Amino acid sequence: MSKQKPKIHSVTEVAKSRLFTIESLDLSFSNGEKRVYERMKPSGRHAVLVVPITSDGDLLLVREYAAGTECYELGFPKGLIDPGESASDAANRELKEEIGYGCKQLTPLKEVVLAPSYFSSKMTLFVGQDLYPEKLQGDEPEELEIVRWPLSQAEELITHCDFSEARSITALMLALKVLGKQ
Structure with missing residues (x-):
C-alpha cells in the first residue's frame, strides 16, 4: 500500500x-x-565505504578516532564523494588515502541510509579487489592504523568489540554474501 x-x-x-x-x-x-x-539539513553529498580484500585473502581495515564514541573504532575505509566525482572514483580515492592502495575491481554492494528519519545522505558500499599500492594524502589528523584481518575469520570480526560501526558490519555481511562466503 x-x-x-x-x-x-x-x-x-x-x-x-x-x-x-x-x-x-x-x-x-x-x-x-x-x-x-x-x-x-540535506547536504546533497553522499559517501562511500569499501571492503578491501588483498590477494592473500585479508580484509584491510582502519582504526581511527571517532568523536561520537570517544574511542578508536575499527572499520573499513570510507569518506564523502567530492563534487563532480563518481561513487567508484571516490571509493578508489578513499582507499588510496586511508590504506595506501587503489583497486582495479570495485563491486557495488548496496546503497544504504543511516537513520533515514534524521538524515538523507546515502552511502554506497563496495567490495574492492585486485589491490595495488598507491598512496594519496588524506585529510585525517593522524596516521591511521591499518589492520589486516583474514577473510576466513570474518565471522569473528563481526562480533569483535572494536568493530561496531553499523555500516561496516552491513558492508562485510553483504560482501560475504557476494563472495559466496556465507
Whole structure:
C-alpha cells in the first residue's frame, strides 16, 4: 500500500554548527495529524565505504578516532564523494588515502541510509579487489592504523568489540554474501 506523503508547510533552521544544520519541518499527514519533525539539513553529498580484500585473502581495515564514541573504532575505509566525482572514483580515492592502495575491481554492494528519519545522505558500499599500492594524502589528523584481518575469520570480526560501526558490519555481511562466503 502506497501512502500519500505528508505535506510540508514550513522548513525552519533551528541550529547550526560548522558541520551540521538542523531543520524543523511542520508537517500535516493525510489523516489530519500534524507534527513537527527535526532532521539534519540535506547536504546533497553522499559517501562511500569499501571492503578491501588483498590477494592473500585479508580484509584491510582502519582504526581511527571517532568523536561520537570517544574511542578508536575499527572499520573499513570510507569518506564523502567530492563534487563532480563518481561513487567508484571516490571509493578508489578513499582507499588510496586511508590504506595506501587503489583497486582495479570495485563491486557495488548496496546503497544504504543511516537513520533515514534524521538524515538523507546515502552511502554506497563496495567490495574492492585486485589491490595495488598507491598512496594519496588524506585529510585525517593522524596516521591511521591499518589492520589486516583474514577473510576466513570474518565471522569473528563481526562480533569483535572494536568493530561496531553499523555500516561496516552491513558492508562485510553483504560482501560475504557476494563472495559466496556465507
